[in-house]
Amino acid sequence: MAKSRRSRRTLTLVVLVVISLSIVSLDLNGRTHSITSGVKSVTNSVFSPLRGAVVDLLSPIGSFFAGAIHYGAVQSENEKLAAALAKLKIAQAEKGFQATQLRDLLALEHLPFLNALKTVTAQTTQVNTSNFTMTITVNKGRSDGIQVNMPVVGAGGLVGQVIQAFHHSSVVELITDGQSKVGVTFANGVIALADGQGPSASMSADLVPPHTPGLKKGAIMYTSGENGATLPAGIPVAKVKSFHASAGASQETIALTPEADMSQLAYVDIVIWAPAPSPGS
Amino acid sequence: MTARYALRWLLVAFVVLMVQSTVMLSVRIGGVHPDLLWLLPITAALLDGPETGALVGFWSGLAFDLTLPTPFGLSALVGCVLGFSMGMATAAVDKRAVWLKPVAALFGSVVADMLFAVLGAVLGQQQMVQINFLSLFLVVALSSVVLVLPVNRFMRWALLPGGGDRRSLVSAQSPDGGLW
Numbered sequence: 001m002a003k004s005r006r007s008r009r010t011l012t013l014v015v016l017v018v019i020s021l022s023i024v025s026l027d028l029n030g031r032t033h034s035i036t037s038g039v040k041s042v043t044n045s046v047f048s049p050l051r052g053a054v055v056d057l058l059s060p061i062g063s064f065f066a067g068a069i070h071y072g073a074v075q076s077e078n079e080k081l082a083a084a085l086a087k088l089k090i091a092q093a094e095k096g097f098q099a100t101q102l103r104d105l106l107a108l109e110h111l112p113f114l115n116a117l118k119t120v121t122a123q124t125t126q127v128n129t130s131n132f133t134m135t136i137t138v139n140k141g142r143s144d145g146i147q148v149n150m151p152v153v154g155a156g157g158l159v160g161q162v163i164q165a166f167h168h169s170s171v172v173e174l175i176t177d178g179q180s181k182v183g184v185t186f187a188n189g190v191i192a193l194a195d196g197q198g199p200s201a202s203m204s205a206d207l208v209p210p211h212t213p214g215l216k217k218g219a220i221m222y223t224s225g226e227n228g229a230t231l232p233a234g235i236p237v238a239k240v241k242s243f244h245a246s247a248g249a250s251q252e253t254i255a256l257t258p259e260a261d262m263s264q265l266a267y268v269d270i271v272i273w274a275p276a277p278s279p280g281s
Numbered sequence: 282m283t284a285r286y287a288l289r290w291l292l293v294a295f296v297v298l299m300v301q302s303t304v305m306l307s308v309r310i311g312g313v314h315p316d317l318l319w320l321l322p323i324t325a326a327l328l329d330g331p332e333t334g335a336l337v338g339f340w341s342g343l344a345f346d347l348t349l350p351t352p353f354g355l356s357a358l359v360g361c362v363l364g365f366s367m368g369m370a371t372a373a374v375d376k377r378a379v380w381l382k383p384v385a386a387l388f389g390s391v392v393a394d395m396l397f398a399v400l401g402a403v404l405g406q407q408q409m410v411q412i413n414f415l416s417l418f419l420v421v422a423l424s425s426v427v428l429v430l431p432v433n434r435f436m437r438w439a440l441l442p443g444g445g446d447r448r449s450l451v452s453a454q455s456p457d458g459g460l461w
Contacts, residue, residue, distance in 0.1 A: 009332045009365070016339045016361040023343075023354030028404060036353040043347040047302075054303045126306060131313050131417055132398060132409040135350045164350065171350050178408020198411035199312050 037164065044166040052125070079266035082155065083121070086264065089156040093220060093236040093259065117232060119153070119269040120144050125169065127265070134177035134199060136160070136265055141168045146270055149230050151223075154268035157236035157259030158182065158223060162270065172268070175237065175258055176202055183229050184221040184237050186214070191224050194238055194256055203238050203256040212252060215243060220259060232273050236260075289439040294341045297321060297432065302348055308424075311416040315424030316390065317432065318345045318356060322364030323389040324429065324436040327376060331368025333440065338364030352404055355397065363393045386429035387422045394421055 027036040059072065122138035129137065140146050142165050152159045152172045160180065164171035173180055180196035184205065190212050192205040207215070219240045225233020238256035245252040301317045308314055321341040326334025338360030346356045367389050374381060394417060401409035 009330075009335075012332050013335050013361065013365045016335055017358060020339065020342075020354050020358035020361060024352050024358065024404060027353035040347055040353065047348065051299065051302055054299055058303060126302070128312070128314070129302065129306065130349045130351050131316065131394070131421070132401060132406075132412060133350050134408075173350070178411040179406065196408070198408060199413065 040164070041166045044169060048125075048166075048169055055125075079264075082261075082264045083267035083269075086155040086260070087269070090153060090236060093157070118272040120146065120272060121267060121269050122146075122170070123267055124265050133179075134174040134196070135163070136172050136174065136268070138170050138172060138268060138270070139168065140270060141166045141170050143167055145272055146170050147274065149275075150273060151231045151235065151271045152268050153235060153260070153271060155261040155264040157238070158231070159260050159262070159265060159268050161230065170270070172270075174262065175260075176262060182231065182237055183224040183226055185224040186219050186221050186240075190214075191226065192221070192254070194221060202241075202258060205254045205256060207243075207252040207254060211245060215240065215252070215254070217242065221256060230275055232271065286439065290337070293435045293439045294321065294344055296435070297341070298344055298348070301345070310420045311413070313413075313417050313420040315428065316394070316421050317428060318342065318360065319363060319390045319393040319421075320386060320425055320429055320432040321436065322360050323367050323385050323425075324382070324433040325440060326364045326368035327371060327382060327385060327433070328436055329368075329440050331365045331372070334364025334368040335361040336364070337436075338362070351397075351401060351409070352406065355401060355404070359393050359397045359400065362396065363389060366392075382429045382433055383426045386425040390421050390425040391418050394418065 023036070026032045120140050122140035122144075124136045125139050126137035128134060136159075138152075146162060146165050148162055148165050150162045152161060158175055160172045160174040160177070162170050163173045175182055175194070175196055176199065177196045178198045182194045183191065184194045185191050190207060192207050194203050194205045196202075197204055205221070217240055221237045221240070223229070223231040223233055223235040223237055225231065236259040238258050241255040241257045243252055243254040297317050297320075305315050305317060318341060322334045322338030325337035339357050342357035342360030343354070346353045349356065367385060371381065371385060395414075398409045398412070398414075
């Protein structure tokens with residue numbers, strides 16, 4: 001009897017593990033990912049309003065404990081002002097990007113600048129739903145024209161890219177997430193790949209060859225917008241914090257600080273932009 | 282399992298998921314928030330053994346996976362392994378011991394987070410091991426120790442209604458019992 005119970009327990013575990021692994025492989029396989037993302041999308045459509053209602057119910061209690069009667073209104077106004085300031089910061093930073101020469105050059109290559117692109121302003125509803133990823137959830141989704149891979153800007157620069165688009169909400173992977181890779185360039189046109197390093201270490205990039213002329217502390221890196229890039233050109237991404245190349249090294253390692261203030265993401269702009277189809281596709 | 286007990290368990294899972302995605306996400310210490318998910322299989326395993334722990338871990342993990350950006354199914358995988366292991370590890374322990382629940386919550390949540398990160402990295406999500414594990418373990422372990430008692434209360438209500446009137450997600454008599 002005890003033996004049969006033990007066998008049944010083991011069988012239960014084995015079956016559950018096999019089912020779990022099958023679901024994970026369905027999700028990670030490009031061809032079947034749409035099944036799991038569809039299930040997530042439907043659940044999100046049902047769960048988000050319920051969650052919103054609970055948040056609405058609880059937020060006055062939170063505000064009460066914060067000790068300010070108009071806390072919510074002031075906070076909301078502050079966040080809107082921070083978003084407006086961030087937009088101005090982007091515009092200002094863009095001017096410093098050897099604007100005239102580069103714009104002319106990019107115009108010849110039909111590459112878009114952020115100023116010419118349509119954006120959708122979205123409010124952040126959740127930050128880092130998992131302790132293992134750096135994401136935000138925003139209140140705009142497919143019904144507002146949002147698609148996967150669209151760039152998200154705010155708080156002074158590039159914030160991230162849409163990785164999941166539901167009907168009325170989207171999940172944005174932040175540029176500091178370990179999975180994030182952004183093609184960047186700086187003043188003299190040198191191109192590099194800026195990697196997210198997780199919450200503790202912001203971003204880094206490697207330049208080949210080392211000792212690149214013009215590289216200095218504080219220099220701003222912009223999205224490169226190279227052919228086939230998933231982001232438009234000229235969005236401020238990060239500032240050079242430090243750089244070093246060991247003697248005889250074939251590359252220079254750069255530590256970067258995101259240009260966007262990643263603690264001010266209450267409102268962000270999603271850029272309605274899709275990469276140009278590659279020739280022959 | 283009758284529909285009544287299944288509904289009770291679903292209600293508990295839903296409430297915990299709702300609390301996690303509202304209250305817990307706003308409680309951040311060093312950028313880390315408490316994680317209630319692992320407490321469901323841990324308490325279920327302590328109350329009703331490894332098989333129930335595995336089943337509760339699987340279904341609650343799957344429910345949480347629907348709201349997380351991590352690979353779909355990963356929480357279910359870790360949840361069922363955690364529930365089963367916790368049930369097996371505490372099989373010979375007196376369940377009335379005062380220290381059992383906090384200690385199980387502390388070790389269980391840390392081991393689950395570690396397993397979650399490592400499996401995520403193995404599945405190509407390298408960012409899952411690029412986090413500050415010390416602050417993660419501290420926040421998740423300590424919050425689990427504090428929150429295990431209320432979650433255990435809910436789980437007891439779902440799995441063992443009427444105090445000593447022991448019912449289970451898994452029937453001891455029926456070989457095909459449980460949630461299948």
